[in-house]
Amino acid sequence: MSVPVVRDRTSAVTLGIVFAALAAVSLSTAGFIAKQLVDDGTAGVVVAFYEVAFGLLFLTAARARSLRSGLRLERGVLRWIAIAGICFALATASFYTALARIDFSVGAPIIGAVPLVSYAFVLLVLRGHERLTVRSVLGATLVVGGVVLIGAAN
């Protein structure tokens, strides 16, 4: 019985990896468009605000049926979401403001450091739920090393 369960879990993980790769392509493209807008003189924080406003509109429209049944959240969950929301708001506003001052080919590689920051917070917030292995830390270090190389080259 355990073999199909493990196979299902492997499929779920593989699907999760594919989703993350598609998300990375989408986020890169959005950053590229943001660079054009802030270069035209619009403040990064304004670009970020309207981007999220449209994003929320599309999300609500696309997932209305599934949201109707599950938007009631516990207070503990809401607390984590509130902290995440503030982090994302500051991150987006900072990055789009940065793009008005630096090239996209310089700013984007810096974002490649996200995995290492996440790993630090995994140790603080997800202890007991997710574990860091030597190989995952080595891989993340290679990613950040590559990002530094690209940043230095540009």
Next chain:
Amino acid sequence: MEIGVLLAIAAAFGWGAGDVFVRRAMFGARPEAVTVVVAGMVLLALAVLVVVTGGAGGFAVPGTSFLAAVAVMGLLTWLSGNLLYFHGMQRAGVVVVSPILGMIPIFSIALAVTLGGERPSVATLAGALAIVTGVAVVLTDRKRVLQ
């Protein structure tokens, strides 16, 4: 260090921390619900920032082409970006999917080459190779997620 670089580093900290908080929130809620409420929180916080930095006039829209561009960005960032990423995080965990976001510079360079006409240097290509190798190393460890 240039202020633009410092702001980009601050952004990396914000996104890196935010991803882990979202993962924590998803222990008690589905990705769709978390994505929508996070987007609402982000909108609220950005509205405050717009007012603080530019007053009520800060919300002025530069033109229809701007609205079209931010609409596309909203679609890319929240529907095919964060919603998919949060689904991926729920299935595979932060430790596995987070380095995949580290591939953003590669996609960015691809955009710069195809749309911006830039030619990447040898160092840039070497950096891209290191990133791909790093992601591959993490992905070979994904079976530990099953444990």
